[in-house]
Amino acid sequence: MTIRRLPDTLVSQIAAGEVIERPAAAVKELVENSLDAGARRIDVRLEGGGQRAIVVADDGSGMSPADLLLAVERHATSKLPDDDLVHIATLGFRGEALPSIGAVSRMTIASRPKGAAEAWSVEVDAGRVSAPVPAALPGGTRIEVRDLFYPVPARLKFLKQERTEAGHVVDAVRRLAMVADHVAFTVDDAGRNVLNMPVVLGDVADRRLERLGRVLGREFPDNALKIEAERDGVRLTGYIGLPTLHRPSAASQYLFVNGRPVRDRLLLGVVRGAYQDLVARDRHPVLALYLDLPAELVDVNVHPAKAEVRFRDSGLVRGLIVGALRHALAGAGHRAASTVGTAALGVARANLPPPQFTLRAAPSPYRLAEAAAFQAPSSGFAAPTQAGYAVLEAPAARIAEAESDSIASPLGAARAQLHGTYVVAETGDGIVIVDQHAAHERLVFERIKNQLAANGIARQLLLVPEVVELGTLEAERILARAEELGELGLLVEPFGPGAVVVREVPALLGKTDVPALVRDLADDFGTLDAAQSLKDRLSEVCATMACHSSVRAGRQLTGTEMNALLREMEATPHSGQCGHGRPTYVELKLADIERLFGRR
Ligand code: ADP
Ligand code: MG
Numbered sequence: 001m002t003i004r005r006l007p008d009t010l011v012s013q014i015a016a017g018e019v020i021e022r023p024a025a026a027v028k029e030l031v032e033n034s035l036d037a038g039a040r041r042i043d044v045r046l047e048g049g050g051q052r053a054i055v056v057a058d059d060g061s062g063m064s065p066a067d068l069l070l071a072v073e074r075h076a077t078s079k080l081p082d083d084d085l086v087h088i089a090t091l092g093f094r095g096e097a098l099p100s101i102g103a104v105s106r107m108t109i110a111s112r113p114k115g116a117a118e119a120w121s122v123e124v125d126a127g128r129v130s131a132p133v134p135a136a137l138p139g140g141t142r143i144e145v146r147d148l149f150y151p152v153p154a155r156l157k158f159l160k161q162e163r164t165e166a167g168h169v170v171d172a173v174r175r176l177a178m179v180a181d182h183v184a185f186t187v188d189d190a191g192r193n194v195l196n197m198p199v200v201l202g203d204v205a206d207r208r209l210e211r212l213g214r215v216l217g218r219e220f221p222d223n224a225l226k227i228e229a230e231r232d233g234v235r236l237t238g239y240i241g242l243p244t245l246h247r248p249s250a251a252s253q254y255l256f257v258n259g260r261p262v263r264d265r266l267l268l269g270v271v272r273g274a275y276q277d278l279v280a281r282d283r284h285p286v287l288a289l290y291l292d293l294p295a296e297l298v299d300v301n302v303h304p305a306k307a308e309v310r311f312r313d314s315g316l317v318r319g320l321i322v323g324a325l326r327h328a329l330a331g332a333g334h335r336a337a338s339t340v341g342t343a344a345l346g347v348a349r350a351n352l353p354p355p356q357f358t359l360r361a362a363p364s365p366y367r368l369a370e371a372a373a374f375q376a377p378s379s380g381f382a383a384p385t386q387a388g389y390a391v392l393e394a395p396a397a398r399i400a401e402a403e404s405d406s407i408a409s410p411l412g413a414a415r416a417q418l419h420g421t422y423v424v425a426e427t428g429d430g431i432v433i434v435d436q437h438a439a440h441e442r443l444v445f446e447r448i449k450n451q452l453a454a455n456g457i458a459r460q461l462l463l464v465p466e467v468v469e470l471g472t473l474e475a476e477r478i479l480a481r482a483e484e485l486g487e488l489g490l491l492v493e494p495f496g497p498g499a500v501v502v503r504e505v506p507a508l509l510g511k512t513d514v515p516a517l518v519r520d521l522a523d524d525f526g527t528l529d530a531a532q533s534l535k536d537r538l539s540e541v542c543a544t545m546a547c548h549s550s551v552r553a554g555r556q557l558t559g560t561e562m563n564a565l566l567r568e569m570e571a572t573p574h575s576g577q578c579g580h581g582r583p584t585y586v587e588l589k590l591a592d593i594e595r596l597f598g599r600r
Helices: 008-019 023-036 065-071 097-103 162-179 204-216 265-274 314-331 342-347 365-375 436-453 472-480 482-487 514-526 538-547 559-571 590-596
Strands: 041-047 053-058 106-112 119-125 133-135 140-146 184-189 192-197 224-231 234-241 253-257 260-262 287-292 381-384 390-392 413-418 422-427 430-435 459-469 491-494 499-506 585-589
Touching: 008 097, 023 041, 023 053, 023 097, 023 140, 023 162, 041 162, 065 106, 065 119, 097 106, 097 119, 162 184, 162 192, 162 204, 162 253, 162 260, 162 472, 192 472, 204 224, 204 234, 204 287, 224 314, 234 314, 253 265, 265 314, 287 314, 413 559, 422 559, 430 436, 430 559, 430 590, 436 538, 436 559, 459 514, 472 482, 472 491, 472 499, 472 514, 482 491, 499 514, 514 538, 585 590
Parallel strands: 041 184, 253 287
Antiparallel strands: 041 053, 053 140, 106 119, 106 140, 119 133, 184 192, 224 234, 234 287, 253 260, 381 390, 413 422, 422 430, 430 585, 459 499, 491 499
C-alpha cells in the first residue's frame, strides 16, 4: 500500500460535497459573496432548477484579473485581513465557495471593479482554471454556473424535481433578503420571475417590516409586534406575529445571528414556550428575530454551510428571547389561558373503548346541520379581522336535551357544549369530553377518503368566487397542485401574478375561510416534495381543510348536532384521534372522579 497526495481537483470535489449539496447551496454562497462585495442589487437566474444554469449578477465592488485568479483558488479570501477567526464581519471567510463550485461545474466569472477600464473573466471547468480574458460587463460581478455536479454524477441522483430545487433557491435568497433589506433581489426561474424584492424608501424599521411582509405574507405587518430587548451585550430585535396568525408548520420562524440566517433548534423550543397556551399545539406562530451579540459570544464556524451557530451562553440567549416574546405578547392584551389541572388530567383516559363500527343508512343530522350552516353563517363567528381569520366568541354553555337511548352508547348522550369547543356527554359509568374541532377534523378526513373512493368529492359552488392574494411562489405551489386539489373538491385557477381564484370548495367543509385555507395549503405544499401526491399526504391536507371548516372550535352546536357528532364518531374508524394524532375525546370514569374528590 502506498500513500499518495490526492490531486487538487479531487480534494476540491470532496470539499465541495460538504458545502454545495444542491443548487440552492451554490446560490446562497454566490449571493453571500455579492453581499460581502457591497452589492445593492442582486439578480439570480435559474435554468433547470439551477442544475443546468445559475447566473448571479451584482453591482458590487468587482474583482481585478489577478483577484479573479485568486478567488477560485482554495482557501483564498479577502475577508480575514487579520487572520482573526473570531471577529468575522462578513458572511464568507473560508475562501472555499468559488473553488468548490468550480470543481463540480463549468463556471465563468466576469467582473469589473469600480473605475476599471474593462471587465475580465475566468473560466473553471471541473476544477481546471483558464487564463483571464477580456469580457463585456458594465460593472460588478456576474457568475455563471453551468451543468452543476456534472463531474460528480452520484450527486446528481440526489437532486429533486426542478421545481423543488428552484423552491429551495428562493428560500435561500429570501432568508438573505430578510437581513439585507437595503439590497434589491430578483430570482427568475426558466424565464419567469419568482421572487422580486425591491428596496422601499422609508426609515430602517419600515424597510425591515415591509420586507418581512413580502416574505411572511401581506397580513404580517398589520399583525406583528415589535421586539426590542437587550441583556449583557446581547441585542434582540425583530417582529413576531400575533397568536391569531399561525401556520401549520414552523417554516415561517426565522432567526438571524449577527446578520446570518441560521437554523437553530433552540428557537423552536423557545418559541413554543413563549406562545404556550396562546396557539394550538399543532399550529405555529410566524416570526423573524435578529440577534446581535459580540463575536466572542458566538461561534459561526461550526457548520460547513455556516447554517448553524454555537452560543457561549445559550441559557442567556434563550432567557432573553422568551422574556422579550412573553413581554410583547402580554403587552398585546392577550392573556394566557390557564392550563387544565394536571391532577384531573392524570386520571383522564384518552380513547378508551375502540369506536364501534356500526354502519348507518340514514343521512346523519350532523351532516344536514352542516349544509344549513353553509347557507346561514353561524352566529358563533364574529367579523373577520384584517388577517382574514375569524375571531371566535366563546358562547355560553349550551344544554342538550337528553336522548333517552344514547346513554348506553360508547360516547354517551350529549349533555352540554362548553366554551364553544367541548361537548360533554354522559355515559353509563362516567363522562366523555369531546374536542369538537379535533373530532371534526377526523370525520372530515374519513369522509373525504370515502367520497374519493366512491364517486368523487361533492363540490359546493361559491356564489362569489374568492380571489386569494399569495406570493408568486405560493401561487405557483397551489396552481401546480390545481388538478389534485380539484379532485379533493377545491377548484382553483390562476388570477394574475401571485393570486388565485377559488370557485368551488368541498361541500363537506361547510362555511370555510377560503383565503386562510389556501394560504395554509400553500404553506403545507412548501414542505412537500413536488413528486409527492396529495393523496399520499391526505391526512395532512384534510387536517388543514378541516381546520378551516364550519364545526371548528367556536361553533355552537344544537343538542341534536352534538348527539349526531357523537354517533358519527362511533361509526367512524379511527375517530379517537384527529389527523395530527391528538385524541378527539377523553373519558373520565366515575371511579376516577370519585378518586378526585377523595371519595375512594
Ligand atoms: P469567501 O467568501 O469565504 O472569501 P469565496 O470562495 O466565496 O470565499 O470567495 C473568494 C473571494 O472572491 C472572496 O473573498 C472575494 O474577495 C472574492 N469574491 C467572490 N465573489 C465576489 C463578488 N461577487 N464580488 C466581488 N468579489 C468577490
Ligand atoms: Mg464566499
